[in-house]
Amino acid sequence: MYLDLKQIDKVVLNALEEDMPYGDVTTDNLISDSDTAEAFLISKADGVIAGVPVMKRVFELIDGRINVEVRINDGEGVSKGDIIAVIRGPAAGILKGERTALNLMQRLSGIATRTHVFTELVKDYNVSVADTRKTTPGLRYLEKYAVRCGGGRNHRFSLSDAVMIKDNHIAAAGGIKEAVGRIKAAVPHTVKTEVEVEDMEMVKQAVEAGADIIMLDNMTEAAMAEAVSYIDGRALTEASGDVTEERIRAIAETGVDIISIGRITHSVKALDISLRFRL
Numbered sequence: 001m002y003l004d005l006k007q008i009d010k011v012v013l014n015a016l017e018e019d020m021p022y023g024d025v026t027t028d029n030l031i032s033d034s035d036t037a038e039a040f041l042i043s044k045a046d047g048v049i050a051g052v053p054v055m056k057r058v059f060e061l062i063d064g065r066i067n068v069e070v071r072i073n074d075g076e077g078v079s080k081g082d083i084i085a086v087i088r089g090p091a092a093g094i095l096k097g098e099r100t101a102l103n104l105m106q107r108l109s110g111i112a113t114r115t116h117v118f119t120e121l122v123k124d125y126n127v128s129v130a131d132t133r134k135t136t137p138g139l140r141y142l143e144k145y146a147v148r149c150g151g152g153r154n155h156r157f158s159l160s161d162a163v164m165i166k167d168n169h170i171a172a173a174g175g176i177k178e179a180v181g182r183i184k185a186a187v188p189h190t191v192k193t194e195v196e197v198e199d200m201e202m203v204k205q206a207v208e209a210g211a212d213i214i215m216l217d218n219m220t221e222a223a224m225a226e227a228v229s230y231i232d233g234r235a236l237t238e239a240s241g242d243v244t245e246e247r248i249r250a251i252a253e254t255g256v257d258i259i260s261i262g263r264i265t266h267s268v269k270a271l272d273i274s275l276r277f278r279l
Contacts, residue, residue, distance in 0.1 A: 001074060001075065001145065001148050001149060003053050003054075003145060004141075005057070007141045007142070008053065008054055008057050008142070009057065009061070011054070011104070011138065011139065011141075011142060012054065012057050012058050012061055012100070012104070013061065014138070015058075015100045015103070015104065016058070016061065016062070016097075016100055019099060019100050020096060024092075024095070024096045027092050027095045027096055028092070031091050031092040031095065032092075033090065033092060034090075035090065035091040035092065036088070036089060036090060036091060037088070037089070037090075037091035037094055037277050037278070038086065038087070038088045038277070038278045039086070039087045039088075039094050039098075039275050039276060039277045039278065040083050040085075040086055040087075040275070040276050040278070041055070041083065041084040041085040041086075041087065041101075041105075041273060041274075041275050042081065042082070042083055042084065042273065042274050042275075042276060043072075043078040043079065043080060043081065043082045043084055043271070043272070043273055044080060044081075044272035044273065044274055045080050045271055045272045046077075046078065046079050046080055047077070047078055047109055047110070047112070047113035047116075047271040048075065048076070048077055048078070048109065048112040048113045048115075048116045048149060048150050049072050049073070049074055049075070049076055049077075049078050049084060049105075049109050049112065049149070049271075050074050050075070050105075050108040050109050050111065050112035050145065050146035050149035050150070051074065051104055051105035051107075051108035051109060051142070051146065052070055052072075052073055052074050052084070052085065052105070053074070054101075054104050054105065054108065054142060055068070055085070055101040055102075055104065055105045056068045056070070056085075058097045058100050058101040058104070059087060059089075059093065059094065059097045059101065062093045062096050062097045063089060063090050063092075063093030065089045065090055065093070066087060066088070066089035066090060066093050066094060066097075067087070067088045067089055068085050068086075068087050069085060069086040069087075069088070070084075070085050071083050071084060071085055071086065072084045072085070074112075074149045075112070075148075075149040075150075078109075078271075084273065087275070091277075094275075094277075098275050101275070102273055102274070102275060104142070105273055106270035106271050106272070106273050107136075107139070107143075107146075107268075107270050108142055108143065108145070108146040108149070109146070109270070109271035109273065110268040110269050110270040110271045111143055111146035111147060111149075111150065111264060111265055111268050112146045112147070112149040112150035112271075113150065113268075113271055114150070114263070114264050114268045114269075115129065115131075115146070115147050115149075115150025115151060115152040115264045116150040116151050117245060118152070118243075118245065118248055118259075118261060118264060119150065119151035119152055120151075121245060121248050121249055122248055122249060122252040122259070125249075125252035125253070126257075127252045127256060127257060127258065127259055128152075128153045128257065128258050128259070129151070129152045129153065129248075129258075129259055129260075129261060129264075130147075130152060130153045130154065130155045130238075130258050130259065130260045130261070131143075131144055131147045131152060131153075131154055131155055131260065131261065131262075131264055131265055132155055132240070132260050132261070132262040132265070132266075133155070133156065133158070133159075134262035134265055134266040135265045135266065136265075136266075140157065140158075141157070143265050144157060144265075146265075147264060147265065150264075152264065153258075155260055162191065162192055162194065163183050163187060163191055163192065163193045163194060164194045164195075164196065164215075165179045165180065165183065165193065165194065165195045165196065165211075166196045167196060167198070167217075170195075170196075175205070176195060176197075176202060176205040176206055176209050176211075177205060177208070177209045179195075179209075180193060180195060180206070180209035180210060180211060181209065184210065192212040192213060193210075193211055193212050193213070194211065194212065194213035194214070194215055194238070195209070195211040195213070195214055195215065196215040196217050196240075197214055197215065197216060197217065197227075198217050198218065198219065199219070199223070200223065200226060200227060200230070203216075203227045203230060203231065204230070206235070207230070207231055207234055207235060211235050212235055212236065213235055213236040213237075213238055214227070214231060214235045214236070214237055214238070215238045215239075215240050215260075216237060216238065216239050216240070216256065217240050217241050218240075218241035218242060219239075219241075221247075221250045221251060221253070221254055224237075224239055224251065224254040224256060225253075225254040225255065228254055228255040228256055229255075236257045236258065237255075237256045237257050237258070238256065238257065238258040238259070238260055239251050239254070239256040239258070239259045239260070240259070240260045240261075240262075243259055243260075243261045243263070244263075248261075
């Protein structure tokens with residue numbers, strides 16, 4: 001899975017500036033530049049790893065003499081006690097990068113792990129699990145990468161990527177027909193138009209207006225199944241809203257093409273990972 005180095009550096013440099021704006025008063029006055037160390041990055045829980053290249057970049061930017069030996073790569077499963085990487089080099093640099101590397105990797109691995117749970121629950125259905133724009137400001141690029149590590153797919157990255165006509169757009173434009181008509185007259189034919197609907201009347205209006213994707217927002221499973229049957233392949237169907245682990249299989253059974261889940265990025269538990277020096 002590709003990661004843009006410029007995007008990684010933007011996040012890492014901002015994080016390092018936040019964590020040590022004027023150096024590390026403890027390490028700088030305690031550890032000599034000539035002191036070297038070997039440290040282990042250890043998983044303290046089962047999960048799916050994401051963010052190894054980010055972790056490596058933290059240490060590279062702090063001190064190019066630090067070497068990171070990767071033992072578990074992004075997208076791979078990990079068990080409690082597994083060594084993810086071995087880090088060798090100047091002790092001061094390892095200490096300075098420890099918290100930033102862990103913060104980012106724990107967050108990304110938590111997202112990958114939660115995404116994997118959802119994708120596994122619907123692996124027997126012809127449906128994709130996707131993220132949303134409900135991401136941490138400044139971390140969207142990496143968090144959406146973590147979703148892919150967990151087996152999910154990405155929805156739009158930004159408001160610039162695709163047309164999504166939501167409830168407030170519909171209200172402001174005066175209706176679905178009016179909103180879709182204006183959009184299709186304004187954007188290139190290569191840009192797909194998605195419309196958010198809440199009931200069957202809105203579904204019918206979206207189909208008639210020529211929507212390419214219809215998002216079934218906070219609808220019951222029965223209502224989703226009815227909508228999918230009515231749409232009958234004339235548009236892609238996306239289920240969204242209140243998607244839980246207990247409910248996702250029932251949603252998949254309605255026949256929707258995509259299930260988008262905000263909670264895989266906005267409210268995940270970080271995977272517990274620690275860094276320990278060899279004594």
